[in-house]
Amino acid sequence: MQTVYILNGPNLNLLGKRQPEIYGKETLQDIEVACGQIAEANGLKVRFLQSNAEHQLIDWIHEAREDACGIIINPAAYTHTSVALLDALGTFERPVFEVHISNVHKRESFRHHSYVSLRADGVIAGCGAQGYELALLRLIRLLGR
Numbered sequence: 707m708q709t710v711y712i713l714n715g716p717n718l719n720l721l722g723k724r725q726p727e728i729y730g731k732e733t734l735q736d737i738e739v740a741c742g743q744i745a746e747a748n749g750l751k752v753r754f755l756q757s758n759a760e761h762q763l764i765d766w767i768h769e770a771r772e773d774a775c776g777i778i779i780n781p782a783a784y785t786h787t788s789v790a791l792l793d794a795l796g797t798f799e800r801p802v803f804e805v806h807i808s809n810v811h812k813r814e815s816f817r818h819h820s821y822v823s824l825r826a827d828g829v830i831a832g833c834g835a836q837g838y839e840l841a842l843l844r845l846i847r848l849l850g851r
């Protein structure tokens with residue numbers, strides 16, 4: 707069964723616990739459950755991961771090269787800083803979707819630039835936690851399922 711990697715960057719482990727006015731009340735576990743249901747209904751598995759460490763996210767992208775049909779990533783703050791993450795995603799040849807819970811383009815100017823967007827096949831921002839589900843549905847469409 708094909709696997710979708712859903713990767714989450716720094717501080718997203720606090721999702722639902724802090725700043726609900728920006729990031730909503732859903733937790734990463736809520737998002738994992740919702741995405742898992744969609745994936746299962748379409749014959750896919752989800753590997754849902756979060757790390758505050760850049761190197762761990764990079765290692766998971768390298769792991770995804772072996773067995774993932776696509777990557778959905780919320781790089782969090784590394785979005786705006788990490789060439790290393792962009793380079794790692796550049797080694798992954800199947801679809802990549804970048805997700806942001808908030809509309810980064812309505813926030814501080816430093817959030818308006820994304821290194822990851824240079825690789826992403828699609829970018830979803832400002833749709834809350836549902837952005838992950840929307841990215842997954844787009845990936846499923848691209849897989850012809």
Ligand SMILES: O=C(O)[C@]1(O)C[C@H](CCCOc2ccccc2)[C@@H](O)[C@H](O)C1
Pocket residue numbers: 716717718720721722723724725729780781782783784785805806807808809810817
């Ligand atoms: O809107 C998004 O999903 C972001 O990727 C979230 C990042 C922040 C992730 C931290 O999430 C928290 C959630 C709850 C409480 C504190 C941080 C931020 O640095 C990006 O510019 C946009």
